[in-house]
Amino acid sequence: MKSKKAVVLLSGGLDSTTTLYWAIDQGYECYALIFNYGQKHYKEVKIAENIAKLLGVKYQIINLEFPWKGSALLDKELTIPKNRNIDDNIPLTYVPGRNIIFLSIATSYAEVIKAETILIGANSIDYSGYPDCRPEFIKAMQNAIMLGTKDGKINIETPLITLSKKDIILLGLSLGVPYEETWSCYIGEDEPCGVCDSCILRKKGFEEACKSIK
Numbered sequence: 650m651k652s653k654k655a656v657v658l659l660s661g662g663l664d665s666t667t668t669l670y671w672a673i674d675q676g677y678e679c680y681a682l683i684f685n686y687g688q689k690h691y692k693e694v695k696i697a698e699n700i701a702k703l704l705g706v707k708y709q710i711i712n713l714e715f716p717w718k719g720s721a722l723l724d725k726e727l728t729i730p731k732n733r734n735i736d737d738n739i740p741l742t743y744v745p746g747r748n749i750i751f752l753s754i755a756t757s758y759a760e761v762i763k764a765e766t767i768l769i770g771a772n773s774i775d776y777s778g779y780p781d782c783r784p785e786f787i788k789a790m791q792n793a794i795m796l797g798t799k800d801g802k803i804n805i806e807t808p809l810i811t812l813s814k815k816d817i818i819l820l821g822l823s824l825g826v827p828y829e830e831t832w833s834c835y836i837g838e839d840e841p842c843g844v845c846d847s848c849i850l851r852k853k854g855f856e857e858a859c860k861s862i863k
């Protein structure tokens with residue numbers, strides 16, 4: 650049987666790694682795209698690469714630059730918020746246009762390798778409120794891909810979009826995701842900071858997942 654190809658956006662974090670494992674489990678032949686875009690937590694690029702190698706998945710590292718910065722993830726002058734009350738406000742760590750850009754690049758790649766699917770671990774439940782993770786945005790991007798590509802047949806799949814962090818972790822554990830190999834912290838030092846949005850959501854997810862397993 651001819652396998653179905655998918656381009657998978659891989660950051661080395663909990664969500665994208667779970668998405669990659671899910672895709673493999675679904676029978677996709679995966680082509681990972683890893684973005685090096687000037688993020689302070691640059692170490693995630695190496696981690697994503699290690700995960701792709703661990704799974705024997707083909708991958709490409711795309712080097713991008715946002716010379717105008719515009720995000721605490723990119724700009725040394727801006728501090729990554731700590732112990733933030735995660736609410737509906739869009740935090741300083743939002744990178745303007747990031748998923749629009751990443752999905753556009755993934756579309757180009759998918760068109761060339763004739764992949765029918767693009768997978769992104771976007772989540773709109775336990776997340777930082779980034780507008781480019783919302784289901785409405787994904788739908789609009791899907792429409793743009795249909796209208797803006799040769800065959801108009803590339804689908805964006807978001808298997809995690811309505812799952813809580815707890816449920817993402819439970820799904821990942823059932824698929825054998827080695828979470829100890831993943832990296833979520835925005836700060837990117839030797840140890841996770843424990844106080845950025847990404848660390849807080851990860852910690853909450855594991856606490857809730859552990860409780861539900863007991």
Ligand SMILES: [Zn+2]
Nearest residue numbers: 834842845848
């Ligand atoms: Zn952190």
